[in-house]
Amino acid sequence: MGLRHNHYDLAFEEFLRGRRTPYVFVDEHRRTLLEGASLKSIDFIVYSPRNVNLLVDVKGRRFPSGTKEQGHKWENWTGAEDVPALLQWETVFGADFRGLLAFAYDVVHETDWPLFDELFEFRGRRYAFFGVWADAYRDVMKSRSPSWETVDLPSREFRKLRVPLSELL
Numbered sequence: 660m661g662l663r664h665n666h667y668d669l670a671f672e673e674f675l676r677g678r679r680t681p682y683v684f685v686d687e688h689r690r691t692l693l694e695g696a697s698l699k700s701i702d703f704i705v706y707s708p709r710n711v712n713l714l715v716d717v718k719g720r721r722f723p724s725g726t727k728e729q730g731h732k733w734e735n736w737t738g739a740e741d742v743p744a745l746l747q748w749e750t751v752f753g754a755d756f757r758g759l760l761a762f763a764y765d766v767v768h769e770t771d772w773p774l775f776d777e778l779f780e781f782r783g784r785r786y787a788f789f790g791v792w793a794d795a796y797r798d799v800m801k802s803r804s805p806s807w808e809t810v811d812l813p814s815r816e817f818r819k820l821r822v823p824l825s826e827l828l
Contacts, residue, residue: 667719667763669703670781674788677779680828681706699744704756710827711757713790714748716741720763722771722787733818735762735791736803736811745793758793761824777825788824795820 668684675682683704685784705713723732737760745758764787772778778785790811800810812820822828 665717666782666784667717667765667786670719670765670779670784670786671715671717671761671763671788672702673781674779674786675703675705675828676822678825678828681714697798698747699738701745701748701758702761704752705828707828712752712755714752714756714758715761715790716743716745716759716793717761717763719763719765722766723768729791733814734811735817735821736809737796737801739802739808739810742793742797742800742810747795749793759790759827762791762792762821763787764789777823789821790824790827791817791820791822 672682672684685701685703685818701714702717703713703715704764705715707713707821718735718737720734722734741760742758745760749756749758766772766775766778766785766787772785775787780786796812799812799816803809803811811817
């Protein structure tokens with residue numbers, strides 16, 4: 660099984676179930692060996708009747724993150740290996756599949772709820788789901804922390820690229 664203790668993954672899975680969207684929750688306990696190399700697992704394979712099928716890596720983030728003084732709201736960082744892994748999975752699965760970073764925002768303050776067109780309630784929390792295509796993310800990502808091996812997008816680019824997940828299903 661995948662990481663069944665991660666509330667972001669659980670909320671994402673329930674979001675898919677509620678929409679009656681076919682999916683496979685991927686076992687993340689072991690990394691996949693592909694042509695002799697280790698490849699980071701995806702979280703979900705999602706079958707979409709309206710779009711290409713999705714190879715999803717869920718990224719759980721709080722909204723807003725940090726304090727009001729810090730001004731952070733839309734955290735969109737990911738591990739440096741995540742995007743190349745998604746793009747490699749696209750090659751493995753073929754043309755009918757596309758890699759997607761799915762940002763699951765736990766909207767923690769009721770005062771922020773009106774900022775979202777769609778919120779999903781699960782186990783007393785409210786989530787907003789946005790997707791960014793892996794190839795689009797790759798094209799504009801910047802190093803966030805070399806020591807932590809993370810990358811992110813400038814806020815302006817993230818706002819341009821993110822799509823409400825419900826539009827992709």
